[in-house]
Amino acid sequence: MQTNGTVIDAWRRRVDGHPDAPALAWFDAVLTAGEVDDLSDGIAAALADRGVVRGDRVALHLQNVPHYALLFLAIWKLGAAAVLVNPMYRGRELRVLLDDSEPVLLVCADYDADALLAECRDTTVRGVLSVNARDFQTRDDERVFTRPASEPRDDDLLTAVAPGRPNGPDPASEEVALLAYTSGTTGPPKGAMVSHANLLATATDFGDRARVRDGAVVFAAAPLFHITGAVLNAAVALVRDTTLVFAGRFDAGVTLDALVEHRVTYTIGSITVFNALSAHPDATRSHFASLETVYSGGAPIPPATVAAFEERFGHYIHNAYGMTETTAGVIAVPPGERAPVDPGSGSLSVGRPLPRAQVRTVDDSGAPTAPGVPGELEVAGPQVVSGYWRKPDATASAMPGGRMRTGDVAVIDADGWVYLVDRLKDQINVSGYKVWPREVEDVLYEHPAVFEAAVVGRPDDYQGESVVAYVALRADVAATGDELVEFARSRLAAYKRPRTVHVVTDLPKTLTGKIRRAALADRALPTRTGSESS
Structure with a gap:
């Protein structure tokens, strides 16, 4: 052509x-x-x-x-x-x-x-x-x-x-x-x-x-x-x-x-x-x-x-x-090729x-x-x-x-594969350590109950910011916020672990399907009764 x-x-x-x-x-x-x-x-x-x-x-x-x-x-x-x-x-x-x-x-x-x-x-x-x-x-x-x-x-x-x-x-x-x-x-x-x-x-x-x-x-x-x-x-x-x-x-x-x-x-x-x-x-x-x-x-x-x-x-x-x-x-x-995962x-x-x-x-x-x-x-x-x-x-x-x-x-990497870590503006600073929301989100997606996940930073008087997650669950599958916090605890370094996981009915998105992290950082979302950890 x-x-x-x-x-x-x-x-x-x-x-x-x-x-x-x-x-x-x-x-x-x-x-x-x-x-x-x-x-x-x-x-x-x-x-x-x-x-x-x-x-x-x-x-x-x-x-x-x-x-x-x-x-x-x-x-x-x-x-x-x-x-x-x-x-x-x-x-x-x-x-x-x-x-x-x-x-x-x-x-x-x-x-x-x-x-x-x-x-x-x-x-x-x-x-x-x-x-x-x-x-x-x-x-x-x-x-x-x-x-x-x-x-x-x-x-x-x-x-x-x-x-x-x-x-x-x-x-x-x-x-x-x-x-x-x-x-x-x-x-x-x-x-x-x-x-x-x-x-x-x-x-x-x-x-x-x-x-x-x-x-x-x-x-x-x-x-x-x-x-x-x-x-x-x-x-x-x-x-x-x-x-x-x-x-x-x-x-x-x-x-x-x-x-x-x-x-x-x-x-x-x-x-x-x-x-x-x-x-x-x-x-x-x-x-x-x-x-x-x-x-x-x-x-x-x-x-x-x-x-x-x-x-x-x-x-x-x-x-x-x-x-x-x-x-x-x-x-x-x-x-015909499979995308590798950045270690x-x-x-x-x-x-x-x-x-x-x-x-x-x-x-x-x-x-x-x-x-x-x-x-x-x-x-x-x-x-x-x-x-x-x-x-x-x-x-x-x-x-x-x-x-x-x-x-x-x-x-x-040396073979030309490109890995997106995250958006610069979405970086979370926990006691001087950088946390990329995507890394935490990808861990939450490994839980069989999680349908969608988004992670944001919240102001924290002690450590500057803390990691907070919002998840929507798959239909007919139950999980509590505390359960998801514990799930992430065993898979992430201490400073990357979400302090709180909110289980919500849905995550805000743009009309093209992108999850709007900024909306989560600005306001609370309705939750399923009894499914929020705080």
């Missing part, structure tokens, strides 16, 4: 080669590459009729529906950029992104259109186009389509489709394809400027690493409003002769059915996706029979979770690592760098650390974005010399 140019270049080569091959699937609907190309041309014409020109931004406020892929292609054919917006955002969260990215148009679900149009007043948004999720398919699965069918709208995306192909040259490789916003955990969200070159580099190299072959079937498990879904599901699928399967917002039962119906061969999602599939009472090995490669990204995977999933379903979950600023995955475990931290490796990714660890002064010595992970290469949208100071701070300072503490 060619590694220069843009995703649109790769897409056109695909369509020219196999126009009748399936490209998108949505329940009982399948669209060929030729049909997708024609539809995206028509959508591009509709966007142009509404004033979208080269260099503009179009905000996408959608769940995982096939229109998302059509809009990506249409927007890129115009030389515009797609702004990824979490469809749960309202009010201030939405306004911050709109004010920063200044899109000229917003595309959203039909049932949100009127409310969002009102929220777009006094912004650069000149109009809204709506998407009806019932388009294409006829099944109307009640698990997905929970709202009554909508009345036709004048602003419906497919109704607006216009004839003809976009005029003007295709985008250049250095132009922005996506504005993907960081989570904002360390300040206001920043828009990473993902160029067409960034997008094609990751789509090509990660797809090669994951062995996504022509003829593969890719399931969009990760949300496309997040960099993982947009790149490692959608872009990986679009640049190859594959079928990209959509099933709406993640639902474990719907996902299991889709894996079987479409004979999915590859997917990537957060570890909470695989936890939910494991917890589904109907899940069996047969649901995963067609899968060839399975990846998890977005959050570290405890070794015990990987082992349990493989034992039950026969598939090894391959780790992957990336950031919004690195256009998603730049490190991944090769298929020092107990962390499961996130893999080896992709061929064109330059990865190293550095100390506080910025000097490279030796193999096996922890340091801050730095990434350079064609996947690293040029900077943050209209934030030169933040760009200079985070990406000095074009190298992304990730904020993650990592170890790289």
